[in-house]
Structures are given as structure tokens and as C-alpha cells.
Amino acid sequence: MSAAESAVETIQREMTIFARRARASAGRMHPELSLVSYTLLGHLEEQSGCRATDLAAHYALDKSTVSRQVAALEQAGLIERRLDPEDHRVQVLHLTEAGREILAQVTRSRRAAFRERLADWPAEDLVRFAAYLERYNADPGAKGSG
Amino acid sequence: MSAAESAVETIQREMTIFARRARASAGRMHPELSLVSYTLLGHLEEQSGCRATDLAAHYALDKSTVSRQVAALEQAGLIERRLDPEDHRVQVLHLTEAGREILAQVTRSRRAAFRERLADWPAEDLVRFAAYLERYNADPGAKGSG
DNA sequence: GCGTTCTAGTTGTATAGTACAACTTGATCC
DNA sequence: GGATCAAGTTGTACTATACAACTAGAACGC
Numbered sequence: 155m156s157a158a159e160s161a162v163e164t165i166q167r168e169m170t171i172f173a174r175r176a177r178a179s180a181g182r183m184h185p186e187l188s189l190v191s192y193t194l195l196g197h198l199e200e201q202s203g204c205r206a207t208d209l210a211a212h213y214a215l216d217k218s219t220v221s222r223q224v225a226a227l228e229q230a231g232l233i234e235r236r237l238d239p240e241d242h243r244v245q246v247l248h249l250t251e252a253g254r255e256i257l258a259q260v261t262r263s264r265r266a267a268f269r270e271r272l273a274d275w276p277a278e279d280l281v282r283f284a285a286y287l288e289r290y291n292a293d294p295g296a297k298g299s300g
Numbered sequence: 301m302s303a304a305e306s307a308v309e310t311i312q313r314e315m316t317i318f319a320r321r322a323r324a325s326a327g328r329m330h331p332e333l334s335l336v337s338y339t340l341l342g343h344l345e346e347q348s349g350c351r352a353t354d355l356a357a358h359y360a361l362d363k364s365t366v367s368r369q370v371a372a373l374e375q376a377g378l379i380e381r382r383l384d385p386e387d388h389r390v391q392v393l394h395l396t397e398a399g400r401e402i403l404a405q406v407t408r409s410r411r412a413a414f415r416e417r418l419a420d421w422p423a424e425d426l427v428r429f430a431a432y433l434e435r436y437n438a439d440p441g442a443k444g445s446g
Numbered sequence: 447g448c449g450t451t452c453t454a455g456t457t458g459t460a461t462a463g464t465a466c467a468a469c470t471t472g473a474t475c476c
Numbered sequence: 477g478g479a480t481c482a483a484g485t486t487g488t489a490c491t492a493t494a495c496a497a498c499t500a501g502a503a504c505g506c
Contacts, residue, residue, distance in 0.1 A: 161426035166414040168433035173322035268312040280307035286429040287314035
């Protein structure tokens with residue numbers, strides 16, 4: 155096996171390990187916000203609000219799944235729905251102040267965890283690693299091969 | 301923000317994206333073998349058999365979860381249990397021939413997906429990326445920060 | 447050697463996340 | 477203005493998971 159082939163093997167194995175661990179630990183680290191909820195809130199913040207359908211499309215989730223997630227987030231007071239005056243089928247979702255705060259708090263705690271784990275890394279390696287990950291995820295059609 | 305700090309941000313973001321995608325696509329790519337089942341079978345092959353308790357400890361899963369997964373895998377004929385003659389509480393799990401075949405087949409298909417996605421990468425980058433991932437996952441206490 | 451305690455595994459129960467299908471409501475298009 | 481399309485909700489089912497209670501077997505202490 156060439157160096158490149160065995161590197162691909164390693165990437166596959168290590169990505170799988172990471173995905174499994176992430177899945178296992180997501181709920182425990184932030185019981186107040188699942189990985190999916192966190193991602194959805196993040197998207198709402200980035201986009202300054204969007205529709206449930208956009209979330210479903212962007213994250214390859216069923217609209218019913220998003221509908222229930224959104225209902226839970228609204229219930230928890232983290233988002234609010236505003237009826238689109240142009241199209242009454244549409245509800246535009248926005249973060250509430252509480253949602254913004256929780257999101258910031260979870261982001262901080264996640265960031266701290268990553269920072270700690272990467273504390274020993276030389277800056278140069280961090281930058282390269284980050285670039286590789288971006289490139290990997292940016293690949294069109296990338297579905298994670300989970 | 302320093303280059304290192306923004307690299308950590310990027311790593312966090314991209315790892316999160318990966319974990320989410322992996323979760324979303326795992327079941328669809330290999331309906332015959334969930335990510336967890338795949339991982340467990342892989343461990344059994346690597347270790348040439350082990351106990352359910354070992355799997356639970358190694359993958360931070362509850363023993364009841366492993367018990368049910370194992371039951372399903374046995375039901376599917378992919379593994380078999382052998383009572384430990386030394387300790388009758390213990391069942392040593394082994395891949396069956398069918399299990400070995402399915403595992404090999406899923407591994408091939410996963411490998412092909414990764415290979416395709418990484419096809420454009422220079423060998424040098426593959427090797428570095430693989431090394432970074434190993435280093436990241438090897439960190440003691442690493443739980444994925446999902 | 448026999449009770450206490452430990453370990454391996456199973457089963458009952460509950461929860462979260464997910465998908466698919468059927469439905470409701472509103473918009474759009476001949 | 478009826479057919480069709482789009483956004484979202486709800487019914488139902490399944491999987492993965494955890495925790496707690498339990499069973500069966502092993503080991504330890506005296």
C-alpha cells in the first residue's frame with residue numbers, strides 16, 4: 155500500500171472514531187442543547203433568521219424533524235417564529251435573546267474544550283489542520299462517510 | 301484573534317460539521333450495518349474476539365446498549381458467542397464468516413467513498429492530515445467535544 | 447464452606463432523534 | 477377557479493441510547 159493509500163485508511167478510521175465519540179458525548183457535555191439544536195441555533199444566528207425548510211435542506215433533515223426541533227426550541231424560549239407577511243405559509247425563525255445567550259454559552263464551553271485539547275499544538279500545525287478540515291468538508295457531495 | 305485561535309475556531313466548526321454529517325448519512329450509506337455495529341465488528345476483528353463489557357468500556361457505551369447491539373448482530377448471524385470455560389459469566393464474542401464478509405464489504409465501500417473524496421489531494425497532504433487526526437484523537441480524555 | 451460482595455450480562459422502561467406518509471393551509475399557475 | 481405546488485404539522489414507527497432492577501456466576505474473608 156502506498157503512503158497515500160494508507161493515509162486514506164487512517165483518515166477514514168480517525169474520522170470514524172471522531173464521529174462516534176462526538177455522537178456519544180454531545181448530549182452529555184451540553185444537556186441543555188443537543189448537537190442538532192446547537193447547529194440549528196448557530197445557523198439562525200449566522201443567517202439572522204431563516205425558514206424551517208431552509209434548515210431542513212441545509213442539514214439534510216426531514217422537515218418533520220426540523221418542525222419538532224423548532225417546536226422544542228420555541229417551547230424552551232430560544233427561538234421565536236414570525237409569520238412572513240408576504241407568504242402566510244412561511245414562518246421565519248429568529249433567535250430570542252435567551253437563545254442568543256445559550257448559544258454563546260455553549261459555544262464558549264465547546265471552544266474551551268477544543269482549545270484545551272489543542273493547547274499543546276504549535277500554531278503552524280493548528281492552521282494546517284484547520285485548512286485540511288475545511289477542504290475536506292468543502293468537497294461537494296461530502297456527506298461525512300459516517 | 302491570533303492565527304492559532306482562529307484555527308481552533310475553524311477546527312471546532314469543521315469537526316462539528318463532520319460529526320453532524322456523519323450522523324445524518326451513516327444509516328443511509330450502509331443500511332445493513334450502523335456506524336456502531338460497524339465499529340463493534342471492527343473491534344472484534346482487530347482483537348480476534350472480546351467480551352461485551354470490553355466493547356462497552358472501550359466505546360463508552362452502556363452495557364445494556366452493547367447487550368442489545370450484540371443480540372442484534374448475533375441474530376443477524378454476524379457474530380457468535382462462546383461461553384468462556386474459565387468463567388461462565390463471560391461470553392467471548394467472535395465474528396462469524398458472514399460477519400467477516402459484511403465487515404469487509406462495508407469497509408471497502410467506506411474506503412471507496414473516502415478515497416474518492418480525497419482523490420485530488422497530494423499524497424503529502426493526505427499523510428499530514430492523517431497524522432493530525434491521529435494526534436487529535438489520541439489525546440487522552442478526548443471525547444470528541446461533540 | 448458459606449455469606450457478602452463483586453462482575454457479566456439481560457431485561458424493563460423511558461427518552462431523543464429521526465424518517466415516511468398523510469394531512470392542512472396557503473400560494474401560484476394555467 | 478380548480479389543479480397543483482410549497483410550508484409546516486401530526487401520526488406512527490424505528491433505532492440508539494441510558495438508567496435501574498434483576499439473574500447468574502465468581503471471588504473473597506473469615
